[in-house]
Amino acid sequence: MTTKQYGCMGVVLAALFMFACVNGVWLSAARAAENGQIDIRGSEFRMQPDSVTVQAGQPVVIVFHNDGVLSHNLVIDALGLKTKTIHTGATTRLSFTPQKSGRYVFRCSVPGHTEAGMRGVLVVR
Numbered sequence: 001m002t003t004k005q006y007g008c009m010g011v012v013l014a015a016l017f018m019f020a021c022v023n024g025v026w027l028s029a030a031r032a033a034e035n036g037q038i039d040i041r042g043s044e045f046r047m048q049p050d051s052v053t054v055q056a057g058q059p060v061v062i063v064f065h066n067d068g069v070l071s072h073n074l075v076i077d078a079l080g081l082k083t084k085t086i087h088t089g090a091t092t093r094l095s096f097t098p099q100k101s102g103r104y105v106f107r108c109s110v111p112g113h114t115e116a117g118m119r120g121v122l123v124v125r
């Protein structure tokens, strides 16, 4: 590869980096679990992050924080998992070990909240 080609690649990488920053989302928005713990923050009306990646067969603890003003919860229907519905400022946990790789929707099941945007995807690799 010539020096000129490296230069072009640098521009492309810089553009990607700026794109990620401008969106307020790092390229790691699809966050991988560290030490098996994942923090997910719910508010009106979003889940943040809205994409998390975990490994099949590895224990996971989702720590769900209610950063909103309404009550929220976090459910993963396909895995039969559900936190209790918690008030503003509260935190609750879901501990489980995903067995099968795939993409699983997580959401808040308070009526209307999923549709309003409180949803995301758990990717099991």
Ligand SMILES: [Cu+2]
Residues within 6 Å of the ligand: 042, 071, 072, 073, 108, 109, 110, 113, 118
């Ligand atoms: Cu909610």
